[in-house]
Amino acid sequence: MENKPNAATDLTIVADSNIASLSEFFNNDTLSGTTGRRVRMIKVAGRDIDAQLLADTQPNVLLIRSVTHVNADLLKDNDSVRFVGSATIGTDHVDQDYLAARRIHFANAAGCSKHSVAQYVLSAILTLRPEYWQRSSTPPTLGIIGLGNIGSTLAQYASSLGWQVLGYDPLLPASSLNNASFAQVIEKSDLVSLHVPLTDKSSATSLAGSAHHSSHAHEYPTRHLIDKNALDAMPASTLLINSARGPVIDAAALQADIERTGRQVVLDVFEHEPQIEEALLSKLAIATPHIAGYTLEGKLRGTQMIYDALCEKLSISPAQSMHQLLPLNMFLWSELQAHPDRLVKFYDIMQDDKALRATLAGGQVKAAAFDQLRRDYHLRREWQF
Ligand SMILES: NC(=O)c1ccc[n+]([C@@H]2O[C@H](COP(=O)([O-])OP(=O)(O)OC[C@H]3O[C@@H](n4cnc5c(N)ncnc54)[C@H](O)[C@@H]3O)[C@@H](O)[C@H]2O)c1
Numbered sequence: 253m254e255n256k257p258n259a260a261t262d263l264t265i266v267a268d269s270n271i272a273s274l275s276e277f278f279n280n281d282t283l284s285g286t287t288g289r290r291v292r293m294i295k296v297a298g299r300d301i302d303a304q305l306l307a308d309t310q311p312n313v314l315l316i317r318s319v320t321h322v323n324a325d326l327l328k329d330n331d332s333v334r335f336v337g338s339a340t341i342g343t344d345h346v347d348q349d350y351l352a353a354r355r356i357h358f359a360n361a362a363g364c365s366k367h368s369v370a371q372y373v374l375s376a377i378l379t380l381r382p383e384y385w386q387r388s389s390t391p392p393t394l395g396i397i398g399l400g401n402i403g404s405t406l407a408q409y410a411s412s413l414g415w416q417v418l419g420y421d422p423l424l425p426a427s428s429l430n431n432a433s434f435a436q437v438i439e440k441s442d443l444v445s446l447h448v449p450l451t452d453k454s455s456a457t458s459l460a461g462s463a464h465h466s467s468h469a470h471e472y473p474t475r476h477l478i479d480k481n482a483l484d485a486m487p488a489s490t491l492l493i494n495s496a497r498g499p500v501i502d503a504a505a506l507q508a509d510i511e512r513t514g515r516q517v518v519l520d521v522f523e524h525e526p527q528i529e530e531a532l533l534s535k536l537a538i539a540t541p542h543i544a545g546y547t548l549e550g551k552l553r554g555t556q557m558i559y560d561a562l563c564e565k566l567s568i569s570p571a572q573s574m575h576q577l578l579p580l581n582m583f584l585w586s587e588l589q590a591h592p593d594r595l596v597k598f599y600d601i602m603q604d605d606k607a608l609r610a611t612l613a614g615g616q617v618k619a620a621a622f623d624q625l626r627r628d629y630h631l632r633r634e635w636q637f
């Protein structure tokens with residue numbers, strides 16, 4: 253009797269089991285205290301959240317990460333879900349227009365892993381080009397495409413290393429950081445790092461967390477932003493890094509480009525993710541399974557943000573904080589700057605690269621292997637800036 257759902261008094265939550273510290277954030281003490289509702293939590297692999305599951309469980313709250321597509325297909329026959337929280341920065345998996353039309357509240361975790369992703373990018377660059385640690389009269393030029401939370405954070409690290417930064421973001425006003433055209437970034441950078449959301453021409457909704465300019469998103473779609481033309485204009489010596497979304501780069505054009513130029517390319521995200529073809533993987537300088545933001549801090553901050561948003565929606569005060577759950581953090585950016593040889597202790601990106609390549613079977617990394625690497629990801633800490 254005790255466990256039987258009661259639609260009137262239960263707060264039923266269906267959640268991606270890959271969301272960090274779910275039980276610590278969403279329980280009777282942290283949620284239902286003031287509302288008196290009993291929390292019923294159903295944890296499921298993100299790719300298994302479908303319309304049938306929602307019909308069977310009738311959740312009030314849906315908590316997801318990036319692998320669950322939330323749209324009319326999922327929700328058209330459902331009347332129970334009133335809140336969708338995605339513990340991610342990216343929102344391209346969520347049809348926000350549809351949710352708004354249905355008056356279903358949506359929250360994401362804007363900026364939650366901005367330092368973690370910036371640190372991933374630095375780790376990739378400094379692993380492949382350790383000479384960039386040295387302060388020289390001709391510092392490298394880092395081109396950053398997309399100057400939101402992650403792009404602007406990366407720029408701060410680059411500046412602290414004495415690097416030049418060329419930034420391009422057509423949706424933000426010109427500034428000392430937003431100082432170049434797309435062509436200039438592509439043609440004049442030693443390193444190009446992508447930090448845009450995935451948007452299509454027809455989409456005006458993929459910029460949660462950047463709502464101030466979301467209505468212009470369709471003017472500058474990012475799908476295949478890096479196509480054959482962009483790659484042809486990029487010097488062969490330029491290192492290209494994509495930790496944004498796979499389809500921002502045309503994978504076929506990229507493969508042809510690497511074959512032609514021998515370019516160093518780092519990918520954390522893939523156009524046909526979660527599947528990767530060996531033909532592409534074998535040509536990459538570093539490849540990782542979409543884990544750039546996967547530090548303990550980045551994940552917990554994501555959970556905290558959707559928990560806080562749900563508390564606001566329920567008109568209750570948050571009763572859990574990620575700071576109570578975090579072990580001591582000894583990773584200081586200032587220490588790494590003083591001791592570059594400690595980089596692998598801070599984050600050994602090649603360990604993630606090797607683990608991904610080790611899953612190759614029959615000419616592919618299969619979806620299940622890709623997902624498993626992400627589910628079982630090792631404990632990584634965010635460096636304190
Ligand atoms: N690999 C990972 O683990 C990981 C982790 C977090 C986020 N991400 C991805 O990174 C993306 C960026 O994250 P963020 O926190 O910086 O987002 P953000 O919304 O803060 O910033 C994105 C910026 O991109 C700009 N932009 C949009 N279209 C553009 C275009 N055509 N050209 C140049 N700039 C454009 C926007 O104006 C905005 O300033 C996310 O949308 C997500 O897809 C990946």
Ligand SMILES: O=C(O)[C@H](O)[C@H](O)COP(=O)(O)O
Pocket residue numbers: 270317318319339340341342343365542545
């Ligand atoms: O957009 C993001 O925040 C990241 O890409 C996200 O963290 C990826 O991880 P996932 O949601 O798939 O676990």
